[in-house]
């Protein structure tokens with residue numbers, strides 16, 4: 001394949017990059033890009049990947065590793081690269097979540113774990129909460145030797161159950177040479193916590209949290225030169241998206257894997273969107289990264305997402321988070337007439353729900369927007385809002401879908417972003433006869449990748465194309481059969497067989513080891529059955545499966561990285577924001593993330609029946625100072 005000369009390379013799919021983005025793109029060493037919402041940080045990473053691959057700076061035997069925090073963000077980035085690069089180049093862009101990267105190292109290099117630290121090869125992933133931590137502390141109190149009791153308990157008193165795993169365990173390194181007598185009470189507590197997870201439980205397996213997996217991955221890389229060299233040799237370029245959310249453990253893993261080496265790490269993020277402090281995100285991740293990796297910082301100024309009016313309102317909130325924040329700019333246009341943001345105040349929930357349903361229905365009628373151009377955002381418990389709003393929306397033929405809902409061991413939002421799910425629904429769409437040249441060529445490229453065919457081997461590629469054509473025609477026949485549970489079950493199994501989970505495991509690094517693929521296959525089956533039961537034809541089934549006619553409902557945390565034409569932000573009251581302290585930066589940042597998902601409009605709802613608004617009065621004061629008006633509904 002012929003490479004593009006450096007000076008001839010141009011961005012793909014967008015007109016241009018702003019000057020600092022060009023500098024950050026061309027820099028060969030570690031780089032940090034700090035920019036506000038909608039500044040194109042994810043887009044920048046996709047362009048940088050295309051630049052490195054197409055110019056040959058990332059040579060054919062090497063790959064780019066991109067780490068994101070959420071499955072849909074990892075998928076979104078991978079898709080952007082696939083759209084911008086020929087397939088043989090795009091397949092060298094490995095995009096996965098931090099958790100998948102961590103688990104992958106432990107599963108792949110399991111034999112590099114020694115002695116007491118070795119868990120069972122098959123293990124359960126354990127999600128500790130405050131209760132599991134305090135229970136552990138209680139157990140420790142009754143089991144420690146008398147002479148240790150005092151110091152252990154006084155150490156525990158200085159710890160917080162919510163940050164114990166992320167901050168205390170996450171910043172501790174497993175010693176290279178086995179377990180010696182603990183050096184301190186703190187060591188004793190951490191070692192006991194780790195060993196309790198590693199030891200075989202009643203069901204014959206270890207039960208390990210992601211922080212513990214992370215510590216094991218870091219230990220493997222630090223103590224095994226072969227592993228360390230293999231990882232560095234594969235990935236000369238590493239990208240980290242949403243870097244402001246990096247935890248102590250994740251940062252330490254990055255440092256051990258890629259620090260003090262020739263690997264160029266590009267970290268992008270926005271400290272004003274730092275909303276994972278409660279989950280252990282480091283406060284000074286960018287500064288430390290710039291010092292440890294000799295990274296050069298490039299701020300970006302343009303907002304490519306939101307209308308000028310929304311950018312102006314965002315600026316007011318951004319300044320409340322950081323008064324030194326630079327002026328945001330946008331080249332976008334206001335596409336609506338009238339207000340870009342307003343607050344609807346109601347007395348009771350029925351009032352609010354009825355108004356909201358009526359407003360969306362009328363807006364849909366008078367615009368070209370589709371249900372998925374709207375998004376209902378809430379701080380927590382989306383299921384409560386779903387219950388309160390659904391019957392009102394139904395009256396107008398509308399419906400909400402809670403995208404944060406759990407399906408098996410994953411969530412709907414994550415499941416829908418999985419490669420397995422996308423292949424599955426694309427095959428069904430083609431089976432239904434919905435021909436689309438672009439979809440066909442993307443699917444064909446994905447199947448070639450899955451079957452591991454060399455792009456130069458035209459005969460093999462034709463064979464894959466032929467198999468795919470035959471399968472689609474067989475599928476079409478099967479989908480013409482009556483839509484019964486038996487027939488739909490048969491289609492499910494045929495499609496899964498055709499995809500071939502073994503091939504999927506080989507083709508995608510994050511499926512390579514461990515149980516992620518099995519978790520997703522089971523969840524896919526659960527969700528498939530659920531959709532089949534509520535529908536009567538394949539066409540309706542697919543719309544339901546993909547949620548085409550539903551308005552998404554999700555938590556603000558789950559909305560990170562996403563964008564919608566209109567954001568409907570519900571539940572800005574003291575009950576939903578019970579832990580918010582006036583002026584608290586992380587709370588303001590959460591508010592900022594919600595506001596900045598919108599391209600054209602953000603509508604805020606306050607309902608007296610849900611709670612008062614004393615604690616959250618800052619939010620309303622800021623909106624008022626930005627000129628956002630309130631209306632009684």
Ligand SMILES: Nc1ncnc2c1ncn2[C@@H]1O[C@H](COP(=O)(O)OP(=O)(O)OP(=O)(O)O)[C@@H](O)[C@H]1O
Nearest residue numbers: 014016017036037038039040041042043304305561
């Ligand atoms: N240089 C550019 N020119 C035109 N459009 C762009 C450019 N960069 C990004 N965009 C578009 O702007 C929108 C926001 O981009 P992106 O999601 O990459 O921003 P971000 O900085 O990662 O956002 P956030 O931090 O808010 O999630 C997307 O629709 C993207 O396609």
